[in-house]
Amino acid sequence: MSTLDAKKIEEAEALIGQTDSAANEYAKAGMYFKAATAYRIAKSFDKRKDCLLKAIDCYENNKSWFHAAKSYEQIILLAKETDKLSEVEDYANRACCLYQQHGSPEAAAAALDKAAKMTESKHPDLALGFYKRALAVVLIGDSTHQASEFASKVSRILVRLKKYEEATKALKKEISLNLQTKSYGQVGRLVVALILVQLTLEDYVDAKKTFKKWGNRCDPQEVNTLQNLLKAFDDEDPELATKMLASPFIRHMDWSTHFYLKMCHYQKEIVK
Template identity: 65%
Template sequence: MSVAAKKIAEAEQLVQAAEKSLKTSLLKWVPDYDSAADEYAKAATAYRIAKSFDKSKECLLKAIECYKNNKSWFHAAKSYEQIILICKDLDKLTDVEEYANKACSLYQQHGSPEAAASALDKAAKLTEQKYPEMALRFYQHAVEVIMIEDSTRQASEYSSKVSRILVKLQRYEEATKALKKEIGFYQQTESYGQIGRLVVALVLVQLALGDSVEAEKSFKEWGTCCEAEEVSTLQTLLQAFDEEDGELAAKMLASPFIRHMDVEYAILAKNIPLPKGLEVEKKSGGDNEANSTRELEEEDGDGLC
């Protein structure tokens, strides 16, 4: 008998045991939800090892009902997180949002906002590549949830992911608001070095919007948090836009420290419209956004969180 067949046989026995635990009789008036939940959970694991993913999901849903009947909100939430992984196995990532939100809600009901935010973070990482809009919603929700604990540090981490996805989606007005919110979090923790880097990102986003006036205002407001190289580059960049010097603007946007920012901002810098419509000279063979993404990811390695 193959390993898969053995695991399926094991799972079927566990399901039978779970069903027996739920039965009542003259001497047993209340179903044994605790035992049934444990047996369904073990059956789900066995089915997953056997790559019988639909049956594994079915067992987890039954385990969740048992946990809920016992008011075991934390274990029910953990089971929803297991279903999220099965959605990946089944290549049904569009189903992740439903189960991630249910897991989050149950963790909150249990009084565990950190676990709730963590579940959303895991779901976002799972879906970000194929469904960035969905991942964005997860990170935005995570910021709201973690602030219940007044955990500014973690909120700033999730907020950073919100800002970067908005830039990736070219939703620059929303990205501007998100970056200002992120700056606010770092002001609370007095993380001025982080603020300096965010000022650079904010200026780039506002230039992408074609609003050099707001970009200059942002620099004046928070530029004191920037390091010397950042100050010098931003001053020259803003001057280039003010004087409509496209060549100088292109040179500043290609500066090493901008190219080595998080990949979304580095790509943004390569695509900002230059003064007088001057464009950066294209590389032979074409230099489209996909090529930019690939090049920068190769340079930065783990640029994405």
Template identity: 50%
Template structure:
């Protein structure tokens, strides 16, 4: 018994086969037809691929989209060839083939660039990145970095490149590539400096400081604040200054208060999560609440502790027995031992130092 679904599949497969026959017919040459009709063939192959897609025969659909793309390339219609690759990416998404999706995204972008449409190529990369970021953030980062490279060639596309960099840094933070995230944020700051976008630089300065603190590099965090802190508004500057000072003082409660500020909590989700990832300052995190930080004096000597009376008496008795203890009533003046020698010469400078 044939169901309605089976009947639809058979109908679409039959339609696809008819389109394929028409495409192959247009590809034939003869005495009066010296060159294949690539446009007609490409159109028929695309129609066949659509029928196979409706019939859920995705492998066949991909094959005929590739044939259509090849026909467009033969006719130098690179824009339409790239569009075929974008349709293949959608087919691969249904099959969860992330690696192939990324590969076809790069190939589509290359065709768009050859056609003179870099913005379309970057758009194809961006759409692919959105499809794969939840399952493979690293692959999404790779695709978006290619999009940034394409857009940076066009001076008019720097704002769009900055948006892609922002997305890249958040993905890098999500997978804990903090060093790469810091580099990406600095690149984005550079673009905003060229476009005189001070407000965006201020927000990115906060993000960069948080990233550096997560990396436990407080020196780099302070350097970032000193370099770009003048772009921060009052709330951003006060928050960062308080945070860095508390971190430098190993004041964990002060660090917590700064990180719990409404300004940081209402940042982008990936940046706001950094507040919970920042490690505690060493040496203060295990102190009881309310305890004061101990004062440490460098090169300090241990305090003198007098020996017990028993030890003193033993030393005294041993000294008397050896004849080295002065007898009672004998002063140092009566002693036969010569007095300690006085320095034969004292410089004038030393005399002045003694006064």
């Protein structure tokens, strides 16, 4: 143990020893929080977490919901540092509830967003839950623009997880939100994505309905590609379908690869 670590542990223990004489719960929470900071510097992770949990209890006893939520966010960061991402879900949801109780939906959504980004790589299912809840939180606050951003994240993870049925619903929701915010430039690409997902599900009828309903939101290149792609499926023409799927704007969609390969496989099945 280094001299600095020993000094910080001594500092933390001194702060904890003073908590019994604290003037009130808020002051006691502050002491535990400072002790947690000292333990962080000393890399004493378990004791840091214990102090943060005690600080949260004190903040909640004092009805300081915002500070309690911020302390939970510190535990979430600790879970990342110690590679215990499975613990993030409980603490992120608690932080969200406390922020909402305080009347801070923006902070609640931000906490969920941070947790999602933290877990998305190794635990996409967990991140999906965070993004869904963040979407629900901002919709309560009628923040349509922010809701469209979370809806986009939900759609992308659903496609990544190959949950195509659910992805179609999410994409329709995303289209609706972008129409509400008059973000028409986004709608065309979302229509393309929705039709690709529907064709991945081999749901040609719904794909045609989508094109009929929202095709006018697409630019000329998108319209031409979708018309030919739908024709290829209708005519069972794998060569035309493969050519359309290779269109630059489809291949460059940042999350299209997940269903591109499956659709190419489907086209090969037609040939047999």
